[in-house]
Amino acid sequence: MANDNKQTKQNNNREAGGLTAAERYKIPPQDMPEQAPEQRARNFEEVATGFTEEQARKEALRCLGCKNAPCVKGCPVRIRIKDFIAEIAQGNYKKSLEIIKENSLLPAVCGRVCPQENQCQEQCTVGIKFKDIAKSVSIGRLERFVADLDVDDKDTPKVGAPTDRKVAIIGSGPGGIVAAADTRRAGHDVTIFEAFHKPGGVMVYGIPEFRLPKSIVQKEIDTLTRMGVKIVPNFVVGKTSTIEQLLKEDGFDAVYIGVGAGLPKFMNIEGESFVGVYSANEYLTRANLMRAYKFGAGADTPIARSKKAAVIGGGNVAMDAARMAVRLGAEKVYLIYRRTEKEMPARVEEVHHAKQEGVEFHLLQNPKRIIGDENCRVKAIECLRYKLGEPDASGRQRPVAIAGSEFQIEVDCVIVAVGNIPNPLIQQTSPELKFNEEGCIIVDEKGRTSMEAVYAGGDIVTGAATVIQAMGQGRTAAQSINEYLQQKTKIRS
Amino acid sequence: MAHKIISKSQLSEDVFTADVEAGHIVRAAKAGQFVIISVNNEFGERIPLTIAGVNPQNGTIKIIWQRVGKTTAHLADLKGGDSIAAIVGPLGRPTHIENFGAVVCVGGGIGAAPLLPIAKALKEAGNKITVILGARSKSILILEDEFRKISDEIIITTDDGSYGRKGFVSEALAEVCRRTPKPNQAFVIGPAIMMKVCCEVTKEFAVPTQVSLNTIMVDGTGMCGGCRIEYDGKPKFVCVDGPEFDGHKVNFDLMMKRLAAYKEMEKTSYEQYKKHVCKIYRRRTGDG
Ligand SMILES: Cc1cc2nc3c(=O)[nH]c(=O)nc-3n(C[C@H](O)[C@H](O)[C@H](O)COP(=O)(O)OP(=O)(O)OC[C@H]3O[C@@H](n4cnc5c(N)ncnc54)[C@H](O)[C@@H]3O)c2cc1C
Ligand code: SF4
Numbered sequence: 040m041a042n043d044n045k046q047t048k049q050n051n052n053r054e055a056g057g058l059t060a061a062e063r064y065k066i067p068p069q070d071m072p073e074q075a076p077e078q079r080a081r082n083f084e085e086v087a088t089g090f091t092e093e094q095a096r097k098e099a100l101r102c103l104g105c106k107n108a109p110c111v112k113g114c115p116v117r118i119r120i121k122d123f124i125a126e127i128a129q130g131n132y133k134k135s136l137e138i139i140k141e142n143s144l145l146p147a148v149c150g151r152v153c154p155q156e157n158q159c160q161e162q163c164t165v166g167i168k169f170k171d172i173a174k175s176v177s178i179g180r181l182e183r184f185v186a187d188l189d190v191d192d193k194d195t196p197k198v199g200a201p202t203d204r205k206v207a208i209i210g211s212g213p214g215g216i217v218a219a220a221d222t223r224r225a226g227h228d229v230t231i232f233e234a235f236h237k238p239g240g241v242m243v244y245g246i247p248e249f250r251l252p253k254s255i256v257q258k259e260i261d262t263l264t265r266m267g268v269k270i271v272p273n274f275v276v277g278k279t280s281t282i283e284q285l286l287k288e289d290g291f292d293a294v295y296i297g298v299g300a301g302l303p304k305f306m307n308i309e310g311e312s313f314v315g316v317y318s319a320n321e322y323l324t325r326a327n328l329m330r331a332y333k334f335g336a337g338a339d340t341p342i343a344r345s346k347k348a349a350v351i352g353g354g355n356v357a358m359d360a361a362r363m364a365v366r367l368g369a370e371k372v373y374l375i376y377r378r379t380e381k382e383m384p385a386r387v388e389e390v391h392h393a394k395q396e397g398v399e400f401h402l403l404q405n406p407k408r409i410i411g412d413e414n415c416r417v418k419a420i421e422c423l424r425y426k427l428g429e430p431d432a433s434g435r436q437r438p439v440a441i442a443g444s445e446f447q448i449e450v451d452c453v454i455v456a457v458g459n460i461p462n463p464l465i466q467q468t469s470p471e472l473k474f475n476e477e478g479c480i481i482v483d484e485k486g487r488t489s490m491e492a493v494y495a496g497g498d499i500v501t502g503a504a505t506v507i508q509a510m511g512q513g514r515t516a517a518q519s520i521n522e523y524l525q526q527k528t529k530i531r532s
Numbered sequence: 533m534a535h536k537i538i539s540k541s542q543l544s545e546d547v548f549t550a551d552v553e554a555g556h557i558v559r560a561a562k563a564g565q566f567v568i569i570s571v572n573n574e575f576g577e578r579i580p581l582t583i584a585g586v587n588p589q590n591g592t593i594k595i596i597w598q599r600v601g602k603t604t605a606h607l608a609d610l611k612g613g614d615s616i617a618a619i620v621g622p623l624g625r626p627t628h629i630e631n632f633g634a635v636v637c638v639g640g641g642i643g644a645a646p647l648l649p650i651a652k653a654l655k656e657a658g659n660k661i662t663v664i665l666g667a668r669s670k671s672i673l674i675l676e677d678e679f680r681k682i683s684d685e686i687i688i689t690t691d692d693g694s695y696g697r698k699g700f701v702s703e704a705l706a707e708v709c710r711r712t713p714k715p716n717q718a719f720v721i722g723p724a725i726m727m728k729v730c731c732e733v734t735k736e737f738a739v740p741t742q743v744s745l746n747t748i749m750v751d752g753t754g755m756c757g758g759c760r761i762e763y764d765g766k767p768k769f770v771c772v773d774g775p776e777f778d779g780h781k782v783n784f785d786l787m788m789k790r791l792a793a794y795k796e797m798e799k800t801s802y803e804q805y806k807k808h809v810c811k812i813y814r815r816r817t818g819d820g
């Protein structure tokens with residue numbers, strides 16, 4: 040056994056430049072090149088510009104190639120991490136990307152938006168050795184590096200012989216995209232139905248350009264189109280057509296539901312309907328999808344150009360909204376969160392970026408009411424101070440309001456980012472489908488719902504979660520659909 | 533998926549109607565529902581318009597709009613054969629139709645358009661229909677003939693007295709409510725201020741009143757909350773919970789403020805569009 044270990048180590052050493060673990064530990068973590076905060080706060084271009092080749096190879100050399108690869112256990116889709124990194128170390132970028140793509144179809148997206156510090160990088164031996172997650176191998180940045188080298192690639196994945204079976208994919212988020220690609224590869228006739236006029240889901244309407252350029256998502260959509268997947272925009276399932284109609288009247292043999300968790304939660308406090316109060320969904324959709332940042336310079340959709348904005352929440356959505364407000368010209372942006380920074384669900388990098396860009400963090404505070412002027416326009420927000428109490432069901436300490444601690448902050452815009460829940464549209468129109476109390480569709484481990492031929496995945500199943508998780512579930516469901524349709528074909532013939 | 537305009541005409545100075553290809557919407561569309569339209573997929577805004585009629589044979593829907601800003605002006609400049617970039621729908625809940633008995637339908641200005649399919653459905657359900665149509669002036673009154681065909685009684689009011697009675701629809705409505713027996717149900721659609729005043733009238737007479745609200749919208753599916761109103765003290769989303777509500781519970785004052793949220797910006801956008809169109813026109817005619 041000991042011998043075995045030695046053998047692997049030597050192998051790795053030979054492959055990846057012959058370094059010992061001690062030597063690898065000495066290589067400093069590579070910093071991500073970024074636009075300077077003061078510069079990027081005034082544009083909408085991507086903040087992080089990506090590793091140079093030299094940086095990527097250096098960073099790749101930091102990986103120890105651990106035999107048990109703990110990082111992989113942290114990866115929701117089990118990418119062979121040390122193998123793809125080893126290929127980067129050797130300059131075999133194409134091979135590296137192939138390894139990633141065995142498990143993940145959207146590496147350019149995931150490399151940018153995955154919460155690596157809670158997934159692969161949390162488990163990384165290097166980070167653990169230094170007792171600092173920030174010193175873990177930058178797996179996400181390496182993933183992005185190889186994915187970005189592939190930008191001009193127009194390869195179309197192979198599509199199987201036509202099966203004469205029709206699959207409907209509802210929603211074009213990450214789960215839907217993967218489910219469409221995987222069922223199409225099996226030769227089925229695949230159509231994506233999307234409520235918005237543009238496909239891509241949250242990656243297009245929610246996550247801003249400065250974090251995830253829309254061209255990256257578009258590239259994946261273009262690949263689907265080249266594979267022969269049909270995309271029908273402006274089609275709201277539950278309104279334009281029900282799931283039953285798709286199956287019974289429109290000739291679809293199977294359906295994947297990937298409609299996400301699109302309904303914004305409000306706080307139900309006084310003044311929440313005043314002019315200048317937005318859900319983060321509305322604010323971001325106006326800015327991203329409708330391009331309101333170009334209002335007056337081509338785009339028709341307006342958005343409040345506020346001087347002082349308050350954003351409520353501590354997740355990625357809140358960070359995106361706050362940083363968008365900065366870019367739309369707000370002089371002050373306050374991020375109000377009722378717990379401490381440690382409990383924030385946002386990616387560490389986004390928190391860091393938001394601070395760099397001047398977003399002011401107001402922690403252990405929460406709004407009590409919103410105050411308006413005589414025209415019902417927001418003029419201030421009244422908050423209460425909080426302290427942390429006993430841990431709640433999620434294990435996080437429950438914030439407790441301090442009585443009598445009210446104070447006001449002068450603002451002209453409030454953006455509410457306290458969570459998104461599933462939209463009840465499908466539930467209201469598909470009585471056969473089973474939902475849980477949170478309004479999420481109930482599925483088994485294969486992505487099967489309570490209705491025959493109907494599968495689901497992503498945020499509509501888990502509640503608001505992550506891109507990678509939606510992608511993984513889209514893949515699982517697609518596999519089940521492919522098996523189901525094969526079975527069905529056998530029975531029929 | 534662009535949608536071809538099959539025919540288009542002008543109903544009054546600023547009001548237009550068109551039959552537009554929307555095969556995917558025809559199957560499900562019911563009275564009271566609406567669509568969201570965009571004239572440009574990249575940079576256009578999304579605006580809600582009521583489905584004013586459906587033609588299942590041709591796979592078209594009828595829309596009626598008033599030229600008030602950039603997008604409605606752009607729509608007005610399109611011709612038969614041109615296309616609309618995006619039409620989503622049918623959205624919102626259909627009108628609850630039943631035989632109430634005697635129903636009074638009040639349409640103010642462009643509100644006559646969404647009112648027509650509702651009045652038709654009410655008539656088909658066996659109701660006795662009194663229609664009150666109002667406009668600022670005779671030249672901008674729309675759909676009078678269509679309403680005459682389906683109503684048992686019709687009252688027309690104009691603000692300037694150029695046609696019908698001089699006055700507001702709310703005054704005629706009060707008169708109808710004062711009769712015995714009073715109407716069993718009212719439907720009121722028009723500008724927010726007109727719905728507000730009419731609801732005050734019907735409340736006084738305890739006549740249940742449905743209004744159809746036309747708030748600012750983005751998606752029309754419940755995902756943004758931009759369309760929210762205060763209803764009975766609680767927030768409601770017009771696009772999914774409405775567009776019809778019990779008018780006696782709607783906070784119209786707040787709704788009007790929200791409708792005006794982007795007034796200045798909308799004006800800028802419209803001015804820019806007018807300038808732009810002028811320029812194209814001059815270029816085409818070689819004038820300047
Ligand atoms: C602002 C924001 C920032 C985020 N940042 C991150 C991040 O950094 N990292 C991360 O991992 N995750 C992030 N998330 C979460 C992540 O985006 C989601 O978990 C993920 O996109 C869910 O994917 P999905 O496949 O469920 O579909 P979604 O991306 O939710 O897309 C669903 C699609 O279905 C469409 N749809 C909805 N209803 C219907 C219907 N009835 N008929 C037809 N189409 C319909 C919608 O228009 C949408 O396009 C973020 C979310 C938001 C809102
Ligand atoms: S845990 Fe870290 S060092 Fe070990 S294989 Fe994974 S990335 Fe490399």
Ligand code: FES
Pocket residue numbers: 748749750751752753754755756757758759760769770771772
């Ligand atoms: S228009 Fe977005 S929720 Fe109603």
